[in-house]
Structures are given as C-alpha cells and as structure tokens.
Amino acid sequence: MTTATAERLLGLVGNPNVGKSTLFNALTGVRQRVANYPGVTVEAREGSVALDSGGAARLVDLPGAYSLRPSAADEAVVEEVLLGRRGPRPDAVLVVLDATNLRRNLFLCSEVADLGLPLVVALNMVDEARRAGIDVPTEELRERLGVPVVETVAIRGEGVEELRAALAQARPVPREGSLGEALEARLASAPGACRWERLRALEAEDPQLRAEEVARRYAWITELLHQRGEEDLARARARTERVDRVLLHPVGGPLVFLAVMGLVFQAIFTWAGPVMEGIEAAFGWLGGIASAHLPGLLGELGTSLVVDGVIGGVGAVVVFLPQILILFFLLGLLEDTGYMARAAFLVDRPLQSVGLSGRSFIPLLSSFACAVPGVMATRTIPHRFERLLAILVAPLMTCSARLPVYALLIAAFVPATPVLGAFNLQGLVLLGLYLAGIAGGLLVALVASRFQRRRGRLLPLVVELPPYRWPSWRGVLLKLRVRGGDFLKRAGTVIFAVSVALWFLMSFPRQPVESGLSEAEQAALQLRESYAGRLGHALEPALRPLGYDWKIGVGILASFAAREVFVGTMGVVYSVGEADEESADLRAALRNERDPRSGRRVFNTATVFSLLAFYVFALQCGATVAVVKREARSWRFALGQLFGFLLLAYLAALGTYQTLAALGYAA
Amino acid sequence: MTTSLANLAAGRCARVHSFSPGAECALNLMELGLVPGARLTVVRKAPLGGPLQVDVTGAHLALRRNVAATVIVEPLAP
Ligand SMILES: Nc1nc2c(ncn2[C@@H]2O[C@H](COP(=O)(O)OP(=O)(O)O)[C@@H](O)[C@H]2O)c(=O)[nH]1
Numbered sequence: 001m002t003t004a005t006a007e008r009l010l011g012l013v014g015n016p017n018v019g020k021s022t023l024f025n026a027l028t029g030v031r032q033r034v035a036n037y038p039g040v041t042v043e044a045r046e047g048s049v050a051l052d053s054g055g056a057a058r059l060v061d062l063p064g065a066y067s068l069r070p071s072a073a074d075e076a077v078v079e080e081v082l083l084g085r086r087g088p089r090p091d092a093v094l095v096v097l098d099a100t101n102l103r104r105n106l107f108l109c110s111e112v113a114d115l116g117l118p119l120v121v122a123l124n125m126v127d128e129a130r131r132a133g134i135d136v137p138t139e140e141l142r143e144r145l146g147v148p149v150v151e152t153v154a155i156r157g158e159g160v161e162e163l164r165a166a167l168a169q170a171r172p173v174p175r176e177g178s179l180g181e182a183l184e185a186r187l188a189s190a191p192g193a194c195r196w197e198r199l200r201a202l203e204a205e206d207p208q209l210r211a212e213e214v215a216r217r218y219a220w221i222t223e224l225l226h227q228r229g230e231e232d233l234a235r236a237r238a239r240t241e242r243v244d245r246v247l248l249h250p251v252g253g254p255l256v257f258l259a260v261m262g263l264v265f266q267a268i269f270t271w272a273g274p275v276m277e278g279i280e281a282a283f284g285w286l287g288g289i290a291s292a293h294l295p296g297l298l299g300e301l302g303t304s305l306v307v308d309g310v311i312g313g314v315g316a317v318v319v320f321l322p323q324i325l326i327l328f329f330l331l332g333l334l335e336d337t338g339y340m341a342r343a344a345f346l347v348d349r350p351l352q353s354v355g356l357s358g359r360s361f362i363p364l365l366s367s368f369a370c371a372v373p374g375v376m377a378t379r380t381i382p383h384r385f386e387r388l389l390a391i392l393v394a395p396l397m398t399c400s401a402r403l404p405v406y407a408l409l410i411a412a413f414v415p416a417t418p419v420l421g422a423f424n425l426q427g428l429v430l431l432g433l434y435l436a437g438i439a440g441g442l443l444v445a446l447v448a449s450r451f452q453r454r455r456g457r458l459l460p461l462v463v464e465l466p467p468y469r470w471p472s473w474r475g476v477l478l479k480l481r482v483r484g485g486d487f488l489k490r491a492g493t494v495i496f497a498v499s500v501a502l503w504f505l506m507s508f509p510r511q512p513v514e515s516g517l518s519e520a521e522q523a524a525l526q527l528r529e530s531y532a533g534r535l536g537h538a539l540e541p542a543l544r545p546l547g548y549d550w551k552i553g554v555g556i557l558a559s560f561a562a563r564e565v566f567v568g569t570m571g572v573v574y575s576v577g578e579a580d581e582e583s584a585d586l587r588a589a590l591r592n593e594r595d596p597r598s599g600r601r602v603f604n605t606a607t608v609f610s611l612l613a614f615y616v617f618a619l620q621c622g623a624t625v626a627v628v629k630r631e632a633r634s635w636r637f638a639l640g641q642l643f644g645f646l647l648l649a650y651l652a653a654l655g656t657y658q659t660l661a662a663l664g665y666a667a
Numbered sequence: 668m669t670t671s672l673a674n675l676a677a678g679r680c681a682r683v684h685s686f687s688p689g690a691e692c693a694l695n696l697m698e699l700g701l702v703p704g705a706r707l708t709v710v711r712k713a714p715l716g717g718p719l720q721v722d723v724t725g726a727h728l729a730l731r732r733n734v735a736a737t738v739i740v741e742p743l744a745p
Binding site: 066067069100101103104107210211214215218236237241244248250341344345346348349352357358462463464465466 | 698715717726727730
C-alpha cells in the first residue's frame with residue numbers, strides 16, 4: 001500500500017460452483033451490493049473486507065469462469081477487470097479452487113498467475129474432499145506456487161479468518177518457463193506488460209498457438225499435482241450420481257422437472273396472492289387517507305398528484321414485489337442445490353430447435369412472473385447472441401401484469417360454459433392466451449436464430465453438472481436481497497416515472513368542475529379532454545380496424561406504466577370510479593358500452609379477442625424497455641423490440657378482429 | 668481405433684485423441700480439461716438427441732451432441 005487512504009482492491013475469481021459467492025459472503029458479511037462496471041451486464045457484486053492491518057479492502061466477486069479468455073461471443077469481463085481495462089486494476093486476486101476438482105480448477109489459476117498480480121489461493125470444499133477420501137495437497141501447492149494457500153469450508157465459515165489474514169501476504173506465482181521452450185522463447189520478445197498480455201499478443205498473430213498453450217498448462221498442472229488430480233474421483237460423486245439416476249432418468253427426469261416447475265408457478269401465483277391483496281389494500285388505505293386530509297394542504301391538484309401519481313406509482317411497483325421475491329428465492333435455491341444445471345440439461349434439446357439452449361430456460365420461466373427479472377436473469381447466459389435472443393423473446397411470456405387485463409375481459413365476456421366436463425371455457429381461453437404467448441416467443445426465436453445460423457455459428461451447450469449440495473440459507477437470502485434491491489431500483493424508478501408522467505397526461509389541461517356531474521362523471525370528462533384523451537382520439541382512426549374506440553386507446557396508452565393499469569383506467573373512462581378486475585360495475589359498463597355512431601356494442605366478441613391478442617404480443621411496459629436497453633446495451637435493440645412487438649400485436653389484433661368480424665362476431 | 672465422443676454408449680470410457688478439423692469449440696473444451704490424453708467417461712445421454720453427460724477427471728460436463736461429435740476419442744476397454 002502506497003498511501004494510507006488508497007483502499008486496496010481485491011478481485012475474487014474461480015470456476016462456477018466452487019463456493020465463491022459463499023466465500024464472498026463469509027468475507028464481506030452483509031455489506032454488499034451489485035458491482036457497477038460500465039457496460040458489464042453479468043452479475044458481479046462487491047463488498048468490503050476488514051483487513052488485519054486495520055484498514056479495509058474492496059472485494060469484487062467476478063463472474064464464475066473456466067478461463068480468462070472469453071470464447072468467441074462471451075463477455076471478457078473477468079479478463080478486462082483483472083487487466084484494469086474497466087476501472088482500476090485490482091491490487092491482488094483471491095483465487096477460489098474446489099478441492100474436489102483441483103485439476104480443472106488450477107487451469108484458471110495458471111492463467112490468472114500469468115497476469116503477474118499477487119495471488120492468494122482458497123482451497124474450498126475441503127470437507128467434501130475429505131469425506132470422499134481425497135488427499136488434498138495443500139502443503140505441496142503452498143510450496144510450489146509460493147503463495148498463501150488456505151483450506152476453507154465456506155458454508156461453515158471454516159478457514160475464513162485464516163484467509164482474511166493471508167490476504168496481506170499475496171504473492172505473484174513464478175510462471176517463467178512453464179509453457180515450454182518454444183513458446184517461452186517467442187513470449188520473451190512479444191509486447192505486453194505481463195505474460196498474459198504477451199501471450200494474447202502472440203496469439204492474435206498466430207491463433208494456432210492456443211492449443212499448444214492449453215496443453216502446456218495442463219502439463220504444468222499434472223506436474224504440480226504429481227499425477228494426483230488424475231485419480232478416480234467417482235467416489236466424491238457417489239451420492240450425486242444416485243440422485244441423478246432419478247432426476248435425470250429419461251422418463252422420471254422430465255416428470256420431476258414438470259413437477260418442480262409447477263411448484264414454482266404455484267408458489268408465484270398462489271402464495272403471493274394474499275400478500276399482494278394486502279399490499280393493494282394498504283396502498284388503497286393510504287390513498288384514502290391522503291384524499292381525505294391533503295386537499296386542505298396541497299389543493300385538489302396536488303392531492304391528485306400524490307394519490308394517483310405517487311401513491312399509485314409506488315403501489316404499482318411494490319405490489320409485484322411478493323411474486324418477484326418468491327421467484328428469486330426459489331431460483332436461488334434451485335441454483336445453489338445444483339438442480340438448475342439439470343433443468344438446463346433436460347430442456348436443452350427442445351429449446352435447441354428454436355435456437356435457444358437450456359440456459360435460456362430460467363430467464364424465460366422468470367418472465368412468466370415479470371419480464372424485468374427475466375431479462376436480468378439472462379446475465380447467466382455467457383453466449384452473447386443467445387443472450388440477446390432470450391432477451392428478445394422474454395417479454396412474450398405472459399407476465400403477471402397481463403393477468404388483471406385478461407381476467408377483466410374474460411370474466412366480462414367469456415361465458416363459463418363447461419367444456420368436456422372437466423374444463424370451462426374461461427379457463428381454456430386463459431390457457432390459450434398463455435400458449436399463444438409461448439408460441440409467439442418460440443416463433444420469434446426461431447426466425448431470429450435463422451439470421452444467425454446463416455452467419456454459421458453453433459451454440460455449444462457446455463454446462464457443468466455440479467454435485468448436489470445443501471444450499472446455505474444465508475447465501476440464498478443474501479442473493480435474494482441483492483437481486484430484489486436491484487429489481488426495485490431498475491423497475492421501480494421507471495414504473496414510478498411513467499406513472500407520474502401518465503398522471504400528468506391524464507390530468508392536464510384541467511377541466512372546470514361542471515355542476516350536476518357526479519365525481520365519477522367529472523373524472524371521465526377530465527380524462528376525455530386531457531392530453532391522453534386527445535391522444536386516444538388522435539389514434540382512433542388507426543385503432544378502428546382493430547375494433548377499438550378512443551377509450552380503449554387511452555387504456556392501452558396507460559398500460560405503459562404497467563399493463564394492469566388498463567383496468568383502473570377503464571374504470572375512470574367509464575365513470576365507475578375506483579375499479580379492479582373483479583368490479584361488477586366495470587364489467588357491466590363494458591358490456592353496455594355502445595358506439596355512438598353505429599349504435600353497436602363496442603365490446604363485442606371480435607373486439608374482446610382482438611384486445612386479448614393485442615395484450616398477448618404488445619410490449620407495453622416502460623420498465624421492460626429500460627431494463628432491455630441496459631442488458632442489451634443498445635437503444636436500437638430495445639426500441640426495435642418495442643416497436644417490433646407493437647407491430648406484431650397490431651397485426652395479431654387486426655387479423656383477429658377482421659376474421660371474427662367477417663364471421664359475424666362483431667355485432 | 669478412434670471414434671467420435673457422440674458415438675460412445677453411456678457407461679463407456681475413452682481417452683481424448685484429438686478434435687475434428689475446424690471444430691469451433693475445441694479450445695473451450697480443452698480449457699475444460701478435454702485435452703488430448705485426458706480420460707473421460709460417458710455417464711448418460713439425454714433422450715431424443717439431447718446432450719451427453721461426460722465425466723472428465725471428476726468434473727461432469729453436459730455437451731451437446733453436435734459438440735461431442737467434434738471430439739475424437741480412443742475407446743478404452745470397459
Ligand atoms: N460442502 C460444501 N459446500 C459448499 C462450500 N462452499 C459452498 N458450498 C455450497 O456450494 C454451492 C455453490 O456455492 P456458491 O457459493 O453459490 O458457488 P459459486 O457458483 O462459486 O458462487 C452452494 O449450495 C453452497 O452452499 C463448502 O466449503 N463445502
């Protein structure tokens with residue numbers, strides 16, 4: 001340390017599933033947040049570790065990687081951070097190795113050593129190694145690498161204090177001469193500040209050298225381990241193999257998989273229900289109090305801003321939180337036990353046929369709760385093209401914000417006729433809407449992946465199937481907190497901003513209060529004459545062919561805050577006051593609405609299904625657009641997706657309406 | 668006698684021999700331990716042309732069939 005004030009920066013690297021996050025948690029405690037590297041979209045966290053010398057160091061948990069070198073389409077985050085190309089260069093690196101699988105783990109370590117940075121090595125999972133009867137060569141590694149090597153059991157906090165103490169003793173690993181004479185001779189004359197940079201420069205000129213380099217590294221490891229890593233490690237996997245025989249069974253595996261996913265769905269939609277109702281009630285109560293007491297203080301307009309803009313906006317975000325947290329919790333659990341990799345293994349084949357892979361499964365599954373965490377979850381897909389593909393189709397999965405819209409329209413217009421005894425028509429329509437979204441997503445993926453195929457690149461699925469492990473509750477909960485906070489920040493700010501903007505569009509210009517109008521009628525008048533109302537009127541000619549009038553147009557505009565706002569907005573347009581999807585008044589108002597020109601019912605069968613078709617495909621969600629822009633790092637992509645899906649929705653609605661109208665369902 | 672990894676039946680052991688020319692992910696696979704000379708075991712194959720589960724000195728990897736087809740191996744006696 002040169003100056004007392006300069007905080008030391010430590011990088012934490014390791015293969016996936018070595019217990020790196022658990023160790024990170026043990027070292028930093030709860031003081032952690034999502035690390036922000038400009039342009040980095042993979043998950044990285046940072047926190048601070050108290051050093052023995054008294055000060056603290058910043059520890060950055062870099063994404064798990066098998067090699068520093070990014071393969072063709074992956075992000076080069078780990079390498080760039082460690083070379084100091086994204087912010088300050090770390091002062092030292094903590095390398096986490098899985099003691100049950102040293103050979104493969106040491107490969108990354110040998111690459112990191114070539115960076116010339118001081119290292120400390122943590123040998124994690126020594127408990128598992130011992131249980132399996134593996135003799136962990138801690139002393140040999142310490143001697144041959146010349147750096148501190150500390151045995152740890154991260155889940156139990158064992159060895160963490162020793163590791164913390166060792167951080168001050170980080171040393172570079174002498175690697176000179178390790179790559180064989182020929183390569184070393186050329187390396188000596190190559191440009192670059194460290195061996196790694198010189199290697200990269202050499203290989204940029206002559207890519208053939210890489211195979212030689214990789215083989216040399218493994219030869220170095222074999223020598224380092226004295227043949228030890230070669231022993232049969234099957235014993236360490238005996239328990240895992242017994243479980244896999246069931247969970248990856250050709251028939252049993254998919255059945256268990258469906259059951260697990262069913263459970264996740266069930267949890268998201270039924271367990272969250274009561275909490276969500278509670279939250280809605282709480283915000284309603286808050287709004288009620290504000291409406292009662294604020295007018296004296298802020299006037300009518302100020303009250304409306306607080307009640308409809310602020311409280312409504314915050315409520316729209318918070319109401320999703322229970323679902324999102326349950327989703328994140330279950331996903332964290334499935335990840336840490338090792339089941340997620342099995343799920344990817346099982347669904348890879350079907351997803352492959354549309355250009356996706358098993359790794360896209362989780363983002364798509366998450367999108368059934370909300371596309372925002374779904375898009376965020378694509379960070380775990382290392383392959384850039386596939387990640388973009390998953391981001392592209394995620395918003396087509398039916399998110400829970402669409403449900404109130406579906407529920408309102410189906411309950412009001414689809415009779416609950418029994419079908420084939422066990423089903424009823426309402427349920428079947430809902431199922432159809434889900435399936436339409438999935439089919440649309442798969443089709444879009446299929447078409448988009450054709451473009452890529454033409455450029456001739458295969459998506460290699462290489463997933464590690466780690467041993468099953470008991471997750472640590474602390475780890476799962478910390479991950480939940482960090483991800484939940486990230487969600488609130490990303491989605492919350494946008495939803496809130498859009499809500500306030502929409503409040504403005506619907507509240508201005510102000511209309512004078514007319515005598516003889518009820519409160520609800522006055523609100524309807526205000527909306528009709530507002531900017532939003534005028535926009536709805538302006539859009540009407542374009543919406544006519546879909547069977548919509550300006551009122552539906554306003555509802556669609558309002559959906560950009562979050563789709564379920566459609567329902568409340570319909571309540572205002574139709575002068576029924578406060579309304580949710582279960583409001584009988586609103587259903588009746590929709591049923592009775594007639595087109596002033598033709599006198600026909602506005603919500604006829606053709607319009608209702610056209611509207612449903614529109615909601616299946618349209619990307620009406622400011623938060624999704626914002627998060628897509630961030631994750632895809634491209635406004636062009638985000639806006640292209642927004643307008644592309646709006647067009648898709650328009651065409652689907654147009655086709656639906658015109659077909660049904662031609663069949664006589666528009667009366 | 669060599670064959671491709673995709674042709675090995677579940678339960679068979681083999682040694683990595685080489686990669687078919689032009690194999691795009693050969694280097695990625697080598698980094699994961701599939702270097703020439705390394706011993707591997709096919710643990711199972713997912714049904715309907717799904718991925719292979721391969722044990723490479725203790726680490727279990729899932730490889731797609733088209734990727735496995737680029738790995739040339741020498742089968743070892745069972
Ligand atoms: N037996 C054992 N399990 C561990 C140890 N460290 C972490 N785990 C578990 O291994 C799994 C993966 O850990 P995680 O920290 O998420 O790995 P990462 O992918 O490297 O960040 C989790 O279920 C942990 O609870 C350890 O030292 N021993």
